[in-house]
Amino acid sequence: MNRVQVSLQERSYDVLIGSNILPELNCLVQDVLSASQFFFVLDTNVEATHGEIAMDSFACKTDHYALEAVESNKIADTIDSIWSSMLNQGCDRGTVVISIGGGLTGDVGGFAAATYLRGVPLIQVPTTLLAMVDASVGGKTGINLPTKRPDGTTILGKNLAGSFWQPRLVVADVSALQTLDDRQLRCGLAECVKHAMLGHPEVISFIQENHDGIFNRDEEVLIELVTQSVAIKAEVVAKDEREAGSRALLNLGHTFAHAIEPMKELGLFHGEAVSIGLCAACSCSEALGMIDADFVDQIRVLLVSIGLPTRLPMPIQLEDAMGLMQKDKKVIDSCNRLVLPSKDGAMIVDDVDKNAILLAWASVGVTSS
Ligand SMILES: NC(=O)c1ccc[n+]([C@@H]2O[C@H](COP(=O)([O-])OP(=O)(O)OC[C@H]3O[C@@H](n4cnc5c(N)ncnc54)[C@H](O)[C@@H]3O)[C@@H](O)[C@H]2O)c1
Structure with missing residues (x-):
């Protein structure tokens, strides 16, 4: 298992990258913090697979909210529903939110964690390549807001409300990518190319040399790809956590x-x-x-x-x-x-x-x- 640290003084945390590590999620989490209650925000497409494996590792009380990962659900109403669900389950300031899914679930679960009772601890468990290499790291959370097009129709403007809320831990299990389709895998590679373009040509060479390994879901290759990309993002975030300057390069x-x-x-x-x-x-x-x-x-x-x-x-x-x-x-x-x-x-x-x-x-x- 590889470990990349995001260095942010008291908000520092590790990104763990390995294969078949979700069955140990409880232990990995307990190494970082202890809690009596966990609340999962789960992508419906992984609920019965990776989500269940991860939740089964917890012996204590767990509750969850299942979210269909479409941009039209990345809205304030969804946050409202998650808050209500957490209140109904008796979640308090010691409850830990664990987001399991792609970047959309991470952004929504992260924003709910950032705002519920003015903020509760968050663990990110990315299950798409895009979320592993990018969205789960760096603490940006958010939702879309309706805005007008020139023809007067309404469209959802991307990530127009949100907050910086760093996770306490990120657990990227590349075995989850076995169920991800090629189109979504390619989407993750777009963010890897973006990271490579920030002065890291070695990532471009790695992608070129390991094209087949990536698409065959060779887990050693995927661990290396995710580790390289996360290391680039972690370095940028550590220099400028709240995008006052150089972090904007990630855009x-x-x-x-x-x-x-x-x-x-x-x-x-x-x-x-x-x-x-x-x-x-x-x-x-x-x-x-x-x-x-x-x-x-x-x-x-x-x-x-x-x-x-x-x-x-x-x-x-x-x-x-x-x-x-x-x-x-x-x-x-x-x-x-x-x-x-x-x-x-x-x-x-x-x-x-x-x-x-x-x-x-x-x-x-x-x-x-
Ligand atoms: N916070 C950040 O820094 C940041 C950075 C980049 C992108 N984002 C956001 O992330 C979102 C995009 O993330 P994404 O590309 O992961 O998309 P996504 O979260 O919409 O997931 C893509 C699809 O894959 C499915 N899925 C997830 N894991 C799966 C698995 N293991 N097997 C099978 N299917 C699976 C989902 O249900 C969904 O249908 C956007 O909303 C974007 O704005 C945030």
Whole structure:
């Protein structure tokens, strides 16, 4: 079992990465904290499998809330239901919330833990590759909020309410990925590519050299992939826990991605939107002369070899994309602030030239009428 520490003084915690470790979840948790009551927030797709294995390891009182992992459930009403369920089960400030599922369940369970009785301890048990390499680490929790599109219709803006609430422990059992389908596995690889683009080309080589091992769910390969990616994220988070500065680098590609992910007509999962967002960020950077065309091609070829999209599945209007991009929380305090790939990694660029943004959108299939 590998162990990566997220160093945050008194809020430091370990990310444990191994295979077949869920049956020992109770012991792993008890090593970190003791509690008389545990409340599980469970992704319905893993409830009867990985969720049951994990819950069975606990001899004491456990209750749970089952959540269907769709973005339309990542809303305030769901948090309200979890709070009520916790109250009805008599959860107090000593109750530990354990989120078991993908990034969506982690974000929702995490936000409920952050706010119930002003905050109770949280354990993250990610069961998708995306949640293992990214979402479960770093303490961001949150939900979507309804917002308007230019045509007056309502759409769910990504992660517009939330909090920083660090888990006390993250347990990533790569054996859970045996039941994850290839499309979701590819979504996780999009976040690995993002981490690699922050100045870690060795992760790109690892993905290229171990393509078959990853898709065959070779658990040794998956442990190494998750460990490399978590180590990158942990280092960034340790330097800037609350995104006052350099942590924003982790948003590479996400300002573009968050504009297109909520558009239901595109049918994109988060990791797929990130993949297209990374391509748009590359084009923007190339237009600004920060990277050359060869680098952009290298990233596109890598994403295509993984089976990730590099363009929108259907055209969307520029006005729509720009409108939602402006609502992304990362661009509010500074006009056109973007994280863009550079020669040595990525950098935060303020007041990005609007023409470069338009070119970036056009490069992934956004049209202007
Ligand atoms: N907090 C953060 O730092 C952070 C970072 C990245 C993404 N996110 C958020 O994470 C979400 C995306 O996470 P995701 O890609 O894990 O998606 P997800 O949580 O929606 O899970 C994807 C699908 O896989 C299913 N699933 C989960 N584990 C499974 C398993 N082991 N076997 C079979 N099916 C399984 C789920 O039920 C769901 O249908 C988005 O809401 C995104 O905003 C948060």
